[in-house]
Amino acid sequence: RCQVVTGVQTCALPIYRKRHDGTRLSVWRINESEETLFSLLSSRFRNFYIPRLQCIKSAKRRLEWIVSKVILHAVAGVESPLDYDEYGAPALPEMGYKVSVSHGGGFVFVALSENSIGIDVQQYSDKLFNVSNAFLNASERMMLSLCSEMNGVSENEAGFSLQKQEIRSKDECIRRKLLLVWSAKEAVYKLCGIHNLNLKENVVVKTDGVHGFGYTTASVSSDSGRSIVVPYERVGVRYFFVGNIIFVVAEGEDAPSVHPDKS
Numbered sequence: 133r134c135q136v137v138t139g140v141q142t143c144a145l146p147i148y149r150k151r152h153d154g155t156r157l158s159v160w161r162i163n164e165s166e167e168t169l170f171s172l173l174s175s176r177f178r179n180f181y182i183p184r185l186q187c188i189k190s191a192k193r194r195l196e197w198i199v200s201k202v203i204l205h206a207v208a209g210v211e212s213p214l215d216y217d218e219y220g221a222p223a224l225p226e227m228g229y230k231v232s233v234s235h236g237g238g239f240v241f242v243a244l245s246e247n248s249i250g251i252d253v254q255q256y257s258d259k260l261f262n263v264s265n266a267f268l269n270a271s272e273r274m275m276l277s278l279c280s281e282m283n284g285v286s287e288n289e290a291g292f293s294l295q296k297q298e299i300r301s302k303d304e305c306i307r308r309k310l311l312l313v314w315s316a317k318e319a320v321y322k323l324c325g326i327h328n329l330n331l332k333e334n335v336v337v338k339t340d341g342v343h344g345f346g347y348t349t350a351s352v353s354s355d356s357g358r359s360i361v362v363p364y365e366r367v368g369v370r371y372f373f374v375g376n377i378i379f380v381v382a383e384g385e386d387a388p389s390v391h392p393d394k395s
Contacts, residue, residue, distance in 0.1 A: 155245040158203045159253075159379065162195050162238055169198045172206045180213050196235040203242040204231070210244065219327050232322050237377040248363070249383055250323030254315040256307055256376040264310060267332050272313055275339045279305035308342045311378045316369045319382035320350050324363055334362070337369065345372035350382070 162169075170178060170185075181201060188194045200222075204210040212226040222231045224244075232243045237255030268276070279302045317331040329335070329352075337350045350367045371380045 155243065155247070155249065156208050157251075157381070158207055158242045160199050160203055160240045160242075162199055162240065166191070166194055166198060169195065169202055172202045173198075174205070177201065177205050177213065196240055199240040200233045200235070200242055203240065204244065208242075208244055221322065221325070232319075234318075239377065239379075241379055243381065245383075247383065248323055248325075249381065250319040250321065251382070252315045252318040252322070252378075252380045254311055254318070254378055254380075256311050256378075260310055260314060261307075267314055267317060268310075269332050269336060271336050272339065276306060276309050278340070279309065305342065307376070308373065308378075309339045311376075312339055312342055312348070312371060312380070313337045315378050315380045316348070316350055316371070316382065319369065319380045320352060320367050323367060323382045324352060326362065329362070346370075 173181070181198075185194060185197065188197055201214060204214055210224065210227065210229075212224055214231070215223050215225060217223050222233050224231050228246075230243075230245045230248050232245075232249050232251045234241045234251050234253045236253045239253050241251050241253040243249050243251045316337045317335050320335050320337075321329055321331060334353050335350055336353075338348045340348075348369045348371070350369050352362045352364055352367060354362050367382050369380060369382050371378055373379075
């Protein structure tokens with residue numbers, strides 16, 4: 133089950149889950165000031181991160197950046213500073229752990245694992261529909277067309293409740309499928325670690341049915357023309373919705389189940 137973990141009484145309570153395989157997942161909804169969040173880090177980490185934080189101009193991005201460090205150090209207890217590779221992906225080379233970070237819709241989502249992992253959080257916007265040609269392939273468009281009135285079930289919109297209700301319309305079904313496909317492809321991209329992976333043609337996400345939380349798969353193919361060899365041909369995709377926001381975890385298909393606990 134989820135545990136409430138916090139550094140001080142005034143800070144937000146992240147959802148924190150440690151699985152039996154050593155993977156730790158945290159979700160934090162940002163409600164604090166930059167000063168409050170930064171105070172949750174030890175002086176050692178504050179001194180290390182200050183020069184890097186000063187390079188970030190966006191106030192929103194600064195908050196997200198700080199929260200990811202608070203989750204790693206104050207919540208998960210990571211003792212090594214977070215580093216980044218040449219493509220900007222987060223890394224903990226001294227610890228041997230894999231780390232994945234995502235933020236969106238006022239949330240910061242962090243995964244720390246002994247195995248390769250990719251995560252993503254996305255909030256639906258109509259812009260996603262407008263740019264869908266850039267990431268939907270023919271197979272995914274076919275599955276999108278299967279949406280019909282009153283198709284499937286969805287999670288209670290209030291949060292992580294496991295109570296289910298019917299998806300109210302074809303439009304809602306389409307929005308959820310679009311959001312799942314895009315977010316899953318982002319998570320698969322992080323999992324594979326291939327900088328120039330073609331997400332439209334080389335990653336196919338299965339969306340037969342979309343629920344409030346669930347499991348689906350993605351197939352990943354190599355691009356022989358560019359000599360790209362993918363580390364996984366099939367990826368397990370676990371997801372859950374909170375209103376119009378989706379959280380996705382991409383791992384090997386033998387990974388343990390991930391379901392949101394009621395919070």
